[in-house]
Amino acid sequence: MKLSVDIEKKLTQFTMNIRMEIDQENVSILGPSGSGKSMALKCIAGIEKPDRGRIVLNDRVLFDSERGINLPPERRRVGYLFQNYALFPHMTVSENIEIALQNAWNRKKRVRELIEKFHLLGLEEAYPVRLSGGEQQRVALARMMAAEPELILLDEPFSALDGILREQMQQKLPGLLHGNNYLMVTHDMDEAYRLSDNILVMENGKMLAFDARERLFDHPPNLAAARILGLRNVSEAIRVQENMILVPQWGCFLECGGKQKVSHVGIRSQHVRISTSPGVNSFMCEIVRILEDRFTATLFFRLLIKRTRDVLLQAIVDKERWEYMKKGGHSLFACFPPDKLLLF
Amino acid sequence: MKNTGSRSFRVMLMTFDLTPLWISFKTTLVTTVIVFFLGIGAARWVMNLPQRVRGIVDALFTFPMIFPPTVLGFFLLLLLGNNSPLGQLLKGMGMNLIFSWSATVVSGTVVAFPLMYRTARGAFEQVDRSVIDVARTLGLSKRTIFMKILLPLSLPGLMAGTVLSFSRTLGEFGATLMIAGNIPGKTQTLPIAIFFAVEGGDMRTALAWVGLIMLLSLLCMVLQGLWSFRSKATVSGR
Known part of the structure; x- marks a missing residue:
């Protein structure tokens, strides 16, 4: 997975400005709440439109303000895991997964595979309200993978889980994603360190740093980034x-x-x-x-x-x-x- | 004495003109179906409009709700009457809308449309934004999202809107009288029949119709209540 992002968007409090290149890595965007991290993900997914800039995924231009290109989300092939998972409440687990399948063949078989892979056996006919937080997250992940995305975006993926469950999911996530690379948003620096190769530090819409995790924690390039990275x-x-x-x-x-x-x-x-x-x-x-x-x-x-x-x-x-x-x-x-x- | 009483009741039943009930039933049913699709379509269309235009269109669609029905009827008369361009056009096509049964449907539609439109819009907007957004990132087409996600999730609201439109059309009086008039057996709906029965001093007939309308309205409410109860149970999975 290769992603190149260079975008700008004016928000009420500040202007969000992000520039990064990702090549076969797992990346976290780390920043305090309200720093514009989720907005950055939404721009990449196409749910929000940047004012200016360019987004290219695997040589496919998703957005280019100069050339007037703005692919709608349904054509971007970008998976997005919402903080609250956003399952379809009126559909069972199987239906939630099936609706995201891309081609018409072998639907039942594909659904069964995903159900097994995401440890959802026995819950096929359950409605989302009956599921625990961890189960809901696995359904959301299975549904996302059913759509065969080229890029995976995770918006604070563990904030709705607690304790042991959170640790378990942090361990399992890379495996569940099949080794696909992901871009994750979080405000927890330990989570960012655990789950990514490179970290982008953000505050008030501005990029403060973007580097490999060890280098970033050992030698933060500026004071603001160092503070977010835990320097007291x-x-x-x-x-x-x-x-x-x-x-x-x-x-x-x-x-x-x-x-x-x-x-x-x-x-x-x-x-x-x-x-x-x-x-x-x-x-x-x-x-x-x-x-x-x-x-x-x-x-x-x-x-x-x-x-x-x-x-x-x-x-x-x-x-x-x-x-x-x-x-x-x-x-x-x-x-x-x-x-x-x-x-x- | 008792015998004559029951006989006169039988005579009344036999001579009782049931056409207002039939006309009202037809009008309300047809209107509700039209308004159901029109309101939902309009709500969907307005939601996808750019912000600036949306306010204006929204106001336009809501106007009929705040105008008195007689005023609406007056405008409809101007718009569709024989002397208007539209009326001329219809006449040319061999149709005369004014004072025909279709006019009861037209007035009903105009009066009930804002109710359906507004409740449908409210129901759509109440659906969690992230559920719609996630559906788009999953590659679902706009049509699939609308049919399989937005519509089912706003069903209770849509049903409420339908019941509201149904009751509003059933009770429609002012605009209907203005453009459809009071032609027994043709455009005389229940509310109009009640008015003219009272005016003619026939309190018994009026009372019978009033009782019937109340019964119908009550039935609507019960059905609506049952429906929302059931749909809530499905979504919460119990």
């Missing part, structure tokens, strides 16, 4: 020496090489190390608040430095380690490993 500790920074930056808001100097022109520095909560002994880039700190999860704890701390402003930083630590440190009653140090600092 950020401050202004001034390069004072080739190997040293001043971080006024945290009130400290940090040893740090790399980029010479620096405006901000940041570090992921997972990369801040809390320990009982000092080291490179480490400062005495005081824990202000703790947010406990099952196996980790998020510590909100303040550096014990005179010039520091009232800024809270966060660190995520293993809970057992935290319990151990807490018992000791030692003073605590927060350490910012130079290789984990992100410079902008």
